[in-house]
Amino acid sequence: MAEVRRTDPAARRQAAWIVVAGTCAGALLIAAFERYRAPLSDWVLADPGPRARLVFAFLALLALAPMIALAGYLWSLGASVVRAREYPPPRMRVVRDTVILTGERAASRGRLLKAFALGCVAVGAVLGVLLFRLAFLLSP
Numbered sequence: 001m002a003e004v005r006r007t008d009p010a011a012r013r014q015a016a017w018i019v020v021a022g023t024c025a026g027a028l029l030i031a032a033f034e035r036y037r038a039p040l041s042d043w044v045l046a047d048p049g050p051r052a053r054l055v056f057a058f059l060a061l062l063a064l065a066p067m068i069a070l071a072g073y074l075w076s077l078g079a080s081v082v083r084a085r086e087y088p089p090p091r092m093r094v095v096r097d098t099v100i101l102t103g104e105r106a107a108s109r110g111r112l113l114k115a116f117a118l119g120c121v122a123v124g125a126v127l128g129v130l131l132f133r134l135a136f137l138l139s140p
Contacts, residue, residue: 003100011093056135063131064124071120074113081110 044051080089087106088094101109 005098008093012095015095053135060131067124071117074117078110078113082107
């Protein structure tokens, strides 16, 4: 019979708080953008060339940061799974009962996580290049 790692209530609460905090941060960013949209627009239009590129670059970095952070987490998780040959890795808390995979099945899952991390980095790099290129094409 397969071994099961039991739910950690503290991890479940922590995950819920992370979701709540992320939702609040997103709402605050949207509210701040709506509040300061007119002054920001006036500031950019005063000298549209470099300022438009600066704002566009900031928004591109703001969009790419979560993807790069996800790639780092996936790579780290995949590396620990491959090293331990156990998924989820030892000492990892889970938010629901999870069957533990061991051996080659776990190692292949770890390599898949690392491949997803590389995919996130590749998509982020392409998206970053396209956004920065668009910023230079759109500004006068």
